[in-house]
Amino acid sequence: MNDNAFNFDLDKFRVTDVDSAYYIKDFITKKEEQELLNKIYSAPKPKWVVLKNRRLQNWGGVPTERGMLSESLPSWLTTCTFPKFSTLGLFNNCEKFKLPNHCLINEYESGQGIMPHEDGPFYYPTVVTISLKSYIILDFYKHLNSMNCIMAKANNGESKSYYSAPEFSLLLEPRSLLVLKHDLYKTYLHGIQEVKFDNLNEKNILNYNLTDMADDFETNNCIILKRDKRISLTFRIVEKVVKTKLFNVAKK
Secondary structure (H helix, E strand, O other), rough: OOHHHHOHHHHEEEEOOOOOOOEOOOOOHHHHHHHHHHHHHHHHHHHHHHHHHEEOOOOOOOOOOOOOEOOOOOOHHHHHOOOOOOOOHHOOOOOOOOOEEEEEEEEEEEOEEEEEEOOOOEEOEEEEEEEEEEEEEEEEOOOOOOOEEEEEOOOOOOEEEEEEEOEEEEEEEEOOOEEHHHHHHHHHHEOOOOOOOEHHHOEEEEEEHHHHOOOHHHHHOOOOOOOOOOEEEEEOOOEEEEOOOHHHHHHO
């Protein structure tokens, strides 16, 4: 994203046909992307939390129901992002904080994904995600109590909820920024299917006109993409925080 783009209002990047979603391609440069990757992979091994289908790092603290013991985000996460967040006014409506105090870094190998979910009540209802290394298709679903969820028996006999086709999807390219706010954040679940290839012609991609593939979509070219390892940086505001000094006093 070049400096001239910052003269635009955020509405210039609004995704059509859906409320409160914005997409900015090339939000960071290739150099900035590589610098972020170098820092992520030089983090101490204990910083990584390994889950079944991904691994992650928490920066700024670990959110809990009681609040987050707040730590300053490292400068390598903020130098190339926070000035742009401020210029675009992404968090201006938050009374307590004007910039994120938490960053969740996820690493997905090709073929890995995550079930439809919501980010939960810990966060201010604006979330911004920067994608590194590879594209991904982010699918959106109505909540479980809607008709797009069916029940099926798992191998162990337990009932599990499964989703039918997503209502719509967004294409997230490397170095892009996705902003989800308010209604979309609260009323939809989002997830990533566990596949190694994506046929974009089979998806209802709403932000195609904002991507580098706009011409291919317009000409109805067959678009099949192969996933690579992807890193996502999700910046959020945790409104309930506990300062380190207060925490230390409480322990005494």
